[in-house]
Amino acid sequence: MDQPLVSILCGCYNQSKFILESLVSINNQTYKNYEIIIWDDASTDNSVNIIENWIAKNTDKAITFIKHEKNVGICKSLNECFNVSKGKYIQMLALDDVLLPHKLEKHVEMLENSSKKDALVFSDAYLIDDSSTSYQNNFISFHYHYLSLKSGNYFDKLVRRNFIPAMSVLLKREVIGDVGYWDENLNFEDHDMWLRIAKKYDFLFDEKIS
Numbered sequence: 001m002d003q004p005l006v007s008i009l010c011g012c013y014n015q016s017k018f019i020l021e022s023l024v025s026i027n028n029q030t031y032k033n034y035e036i037i038i039w040d041d042a043s044t045d046n047s048v049n050i051i052e053n054w055i056a057k058n059t060d061k062a063i064t065f066i067k068h069e070k071n072v073g074i075c076k077s078l079n080e081c082f083n084v085s086k087g088k089y090i091q092m093l094a095l096d097d098v099l100l101p102h103k104l105e106k107h108v109e110m111l112e113n114s115s116k117k118d119a120l121v122f123s124d125a126y127l128i129d130d131s132s133t134s135y136q137n138n139f140i141s142f143h144y145h146y147l148s149l150k151s152g153n154y155f156d157k158l159v160r161r162n163f164i165p166a167m168s169v170l171l172k173r174e175v176i177g178d179v180g181y182w183d184e185n186l187n188f189e190d191h192d193m194w195l196r197i198a199k200k201y202d203f204l205f206d207e208k209i210s
Contacts, residue, residue, distance in 0.1 A: 003033035004112070006104055006170070007087030010038040011074060011094050016045045018096040023054050026093070031104035035062040037081045038095075042071040047095075074189045075182040082176060090171045097167040100209065107170035110204055118151075119201035120171040122164050123209050151205045155198035162191035168209075175201060 008026060012019065026036060040048050048067060055063050064084060089111060093099065107121045179196045182189050
């Protein structure tokens with residue numbers, strides 16, 4: 001089966017402590033047809049040097065690095081990266097988060113077998129501290145008190161609170177073309193986007209953290 005291209009949009013601002021662990025988690029994906037688009041939003045630490053050194057050691061990968069001289073915010077940065085991306089599916093990753101090895105493989109398969117009404121797939125996520133040690137709670141139980149979730153429409157739930165881990169989402173590119181880009185007037189990218197998508201589409205829920 002042909003593997004559709006996944007665009008991994010990686011955002012960084014002063015995350016030098018975690019960058020390598022995050023980027024290595026991309027290297028460790030069992031799914032290999034991806035491009036990496038990294039933006040640094042005018043970090044004041046040594047994030048840029050770490051990213052550039054990692055890129056220099058990974059010349060076999062399709063990587064685009066966008067360096068901002070001024071901080072422009074996450075929504076404008078995502079729009080910029082989305083416009084240069086080519087993937088059928090979009091994966092967002094802050095460079096202080098990590099992807100588990102089978103994440104892309106499993107979620108691409110789910111979306112490839114989904115209906116046109118399904119916009120994305122998401123799962124729960126582990127919460128980890130600065131030493132990469134897991135907390136007892138996972139992301140969804142920490143942010144929202146749902147004992148069980150299933151695939152379907154999430155608009156009513158999302159109106160009350162955002163509980164979807166952004167790094168767990170794999171999104172169909174065509175959906176952004178339908179609902180519009182990230183709102184550059186906002187400081188946070190995800191809740192507004194999930195609400196706009198949920199007005200028109202259903203979400204797939206992966207019961208296992210991938």
